[in-house]
Amino acid sequence: MxxxxxxxxxxxxxxxxIFTAWLFATLWQGHAADKAIVRSGGKVxxxxxxxxxxxxxxxxxxxxxxxxxxxxxxxxAEDPSPRQYCVKQGxxxxxxxxxxxxxxxxxxELTGAKKLYDSLNY
Numbered sequence: 001m002x003x004x005x006x007x008x009x010x011x012x013x014x015x016x017x018i019f020t021a022w023l024f025a026t027l028w029q030g031h032a033a034d035k036a037i038v039r040s041g042g043k044v045x046x047x048x049x050x051x052x053x054x055x056x057x058x059x060x061x062x063x064x065x066x067x068x069x070x071x072x073x074x075x076x077a078e079d080p081s082p083r084q085y086c087v088k089q090g091x092x093x094x095x096x097x098x099x100x101x102x103x104x105x106x107x108x109e110l111t112g113a114k115k116l117y118d119s120l121n122y
């Protein structure tokens with residue numbers, strides 16, 4: 001099988017792998033976020049800078065959710081929702097990432113110069 005592959009074929013394969021690695025490194029990296037937007041019931045309740053460590057309490061229909069900002073990252077640290085999906089999402093660090101606490105109608109989204117996704121389709 002390897003006898004059928006000529007030196008030019010190896011060159012094309014190697015060049016293709018290098019090009020694919022370069023595309024992955026340049027196009028699929030997320031961009032740094034600079035602020036966190038907290039919404040409650042669809043309305044913006046806070047725009048928080050990621051440059052200072054702090055906590056923020058957001059009130060929703062089920063109770064209070066605690067948003068935590070540390071080391072230019074943000075997360076939903078506590079939430080009264082039953083399944084805790086937004087808490088389990090963990091730390092967010094790139095622009096365009098979001099954590100949604102749907103039962104409590106709280107959302108946390110990071111924004112920056114560029115978003116991680118241009119649009120999402122289902």
